Amino acid sequence: MTKQPLPSDLDIARAARLAPIEEVARAAGIEARHLEHYGRHVAKVRPGVAEELDERPDAKYVVVTALTPTPLGEGKTTTAVGLAQGLALLGKRSMLALRQPSLGPTFGVKGGAAGAGYSQVVPMETLNLHLTGDFHAITAAHDLLAAMVDNHLHHGNELGIDPHSISWRRVIDMNDRALRNVVVGLGARLDGVPRQSGFDITAASEVGVCLSLATSLHDLRERLGRIVVGYTRERRPVTAEDLKAAGAMTVIMREAIKPNLMQTIENTPVLVHAGPFGNIATGNSSVIADQVGMKTSDYLLTEAGFGADMGAERFFNVKCRVSGLHPDAAVLVTTVRALKAHSGRFKVVAGKPLPPEMLQDSAEDVRAGADNLRKHIEIVRSFGVAPVVAVNVFPTDHDDEIEEVRRIAREAGARVAASTHVMDGGNGALELARVVQEACQDQTHFTFTYRDEDSIHTKLEKVATGVYGADGVELSAQARRDIALFEELGYGQLPVVIAKTHLSISHDPSLRGAPTGWTLPVREVRLAAGAGYVYAICGEMRTMPGLGKHPAAERIDIDEAGNIVGLF
Incomplete structure (x- = not known):
């Protein structure tokens, strides 16, 4: 399937007709007295609004996650935006809760994180360039x-x-x-x-x-x-x-604790708040934003970083423990290119075009990478949550490839919908919106992977075997000493986070699909007592990224009229 090339994300965002932010708030039932304006199109929301609206019924709670992504990402944010817009077109009040982008990736290879095409958060320049500070x-x-x-x-x-x-x-x-x-x-x-x-x-x-x-x-x-x-x-x-x-x-931090209210291109409300890393931290937006969203919408959508083995596992096991909220459904964002990449037949490199042969029509290549999608469906189901596979459709995808993804998802017992939200906005996500509504009617039996009283070692074992599919955990001598110290100091009841690569369900980025027959090596265990968890280090984790040879910063500038150019 082919369409005319889209204008740039920045051009589309600038052409959008934004509503005054108080109108966006009013549609969500948030009174003006709860807003602190940052210009016409951004406002901070006082968290107390959730307590005032406590008598309202809770929204349906939907987490948006993904299969194991390629280095290019598979479009969780833009899919979440498109879904919010699609639900609004169906007459439902939707609220989207997203993480705030970091300036480092914006000026590096990844670029901004406002979505794409006709499913973006706007003003996109404001969102991507340090927002409200x-x-x-x-x-x-x-x-x-x-x-x-x-x-x-x-x-x-x-x-x-x-x-x-x-x-x-x-x-x-x-x-x-x-x-x-x-x-x-x-x-x-x-x-x-x-x-x-x-x-x-x-x-x-x-x-x-x-x-x-x-x-x-x-x-x-x-x-x-x-x-x-x-x-x-x-x-x-x-x-x-x-x-x-x-x-x-x-x-x-007294002002930072207040979520930032923005809007999509189609004027649906978005709460942007917090932005922890998805590999060494939780990879989720804030509990406070969710508290506000649960009382100001029919459907609250929240995004979890990377794949279901990463951000979603931490959403379920860490964030839901804190908030007491349990999701009604989970959207698994999938792309044809990601499944082809998991076949092991192609190499995808951040900042470079896809290999030309990867763009050729081949349902067989999609089938060859399907184990990864099946495993992520299994991960979501392990928490007692209904999965919905969302095929984020690219113009270079072929109809039979999309149908193959549908078949794979249905055979794995998941609902599925194709979405063209990047090209068509909310109208392109109507099928996905209807399927998500249907999934939210299922009775959930939400369950955690481990109990608070389990030992740290047991918690790591349960995540490794029950979520990742590993045969077990191998602790280094240092990791054993770390665990013994933390348990002696009274931190043994904390949940765990496993810091590992996001490019594989395993610890090894070269292992694609759904690896089996492997053991998770834990090099050391660290304490995040304020956040309220311990985290295991598996492999080399970079907590300070570097810039590439030609970072995005080289292309970003400002013209004579004061307009930003080159931001994407």
Whole structure:
């Protein structure tokens, strides 16, 4: 199937007729007194609106996830936007809750994260270019704590912190590989205590995860206070509360805790809030945004990062534990190109066009990669949630390939719909909207993968075997020591996050499809006490990305009229 090329995402977004943000809010039942305006088309929403609307029935709750993506991504955000618009065309009040984009990827290879074509969040320039400053607040709060750690060392180290145990690095919202490893405190004696440290990107900050999981400003204050920055030589944890930093950190975050209200190209409301990484953190937007959305819509759609083995697993096992909300359905975004990639016959590289042979009509190549989709359907079902496979249709897809995806999904017991929302907006997502409505009528039997009282090792085993399909977990000696320490300190009841590649269901990015006969190696286990979980490191995890040879920043500029150009 072929169509005329679309205008650029930026051109489409600029041509959209945006409604004043108070009109968008009014349609969701949010009164003007709950808004704090950032221009005509963005506003912060005071979280208390959810409590005032408590008598309203809860919305149907839908998580949008995906199969294991290619390095190009498979369009979860744009599918979620299209679905919200499609539901609105069917006369339903829809609300979309999304993560905020990071400046690093925007200026790197990935580009922005506002959606695509006629299924975007607008104004797209505002969304992609630091919005209302929440990420900068996270950066400032995080780095304040880092400064207070080093200041404490400089002034005598009354708490007895072992400098070699300090795990709290600094952050910046930019891809900058030169900052991955640094030495701080160089210079004269008054310049501080020299020690090795480094920078992460802001999306990797535990402060940002605390924001995403907090249920109130008070809860955020408590979480920030629990952050562990290092240990004494007696292995006692030292927290932000011990350093008397948590109060000031919360003051910096007092505006960031309010979700940002925006709209789609078709004027359906969107709450943009928080943006933690999907590989080393939770990869979900905020609990507070969901609390607001549940009372201001018929259908609340929320996106989870990467595939169902990553963001969705953490959505189910971590976020739902905190919020107490349970989803009615899960949308699995799928593309023909991703299934072809999982056949192992093609190589997809970020920033480069697809191989020409990958664009040829071949339902057989789609079938060869189908095990990955089947496994993700199984993962969603393991939580007792109804899966809906959404085929994000590209102009280069062929009809028989799309039909093959439909057949595979139906044989696996999932509902399925093809969607052309990028090209056709909400009208292109009507089939998907109807199928999602139908799935939300199913009776769910939501279940977690593990119990709170399970040991950390058992929790890791249950995720590895029950979600990923591994034969088991192999703990290094360091990982065993880490687990023993955390359980001794009383952190054993926390949920777990497994930091691994997003390019495979396994820990190995070269293993495609649905790998079997493998064991998950855990190199070390770390504590995120403020966020409220422990996380296992499996493989090399980059918490500070680098820029490519020709990053997107080279193409972004501003013209004589003051318009941004080159943003995508």
